[in-house]
Amino acid sequence: MYCYCINNFRIPYLDPRTARTAFKIRTSMVDIRVNFPNKYENLLCTRCKNHDETLSHIVKCYTGSDIEEIENVYSDVNKDIQHITKKVIIALEARDDSL
Numbered sequence: 886m887y888c889y890c891i892n893n894f895r896i897p898y899l900d901p902r903t904a905r906t907a908f909k910i911r912t913s914m915v916d917i918r919v920n921f922p923n924k925y926e927n928l929l930c931t932r933c934k935n936h937d938e939t940l941s942h943i944v945k946c947y948t949g950s951d952i953e954e955i956e957n958v959y960s961d962v963n964k965d966i967q968h969i970t971k972k973v974i975i976a977l978e979a980r981d982d983s984l
């Protein structure tokens with residue numbers, strides 16, 4: 886069993902990558918345009934250019950799957966955190982591959 890702790894977020898029993906990504910989601914530090922508006926000319930999704938690049942949008946746009954349950958990242962239930970974090974990781978990788 887593994888306990889990964891970052892600042893005040895104790896995220897027990899998750900693999901480090903999942904824990905790190907969950908931490909970034911919780912603190913709005915995932916590298917998407919809405920989180921870093923000063924870094925980009927606009928906030929539009931680089932794929933469809935129709936919607937702002939939010940977390941739920943890139944997951945929808947790149948994987949076709951919904952993440953209405955984004956608040957699950959605050960859950961104490963590891964499988965909820967893993968579920969949402971996995972979708973975000975897949976979407977981010979797909980976006981980065983396409984850049």
Ligand SMILES: [Zn+2]
Pocket residue numbers: 930931932933934935936942943946
């Ligand atoms: Zn899009």
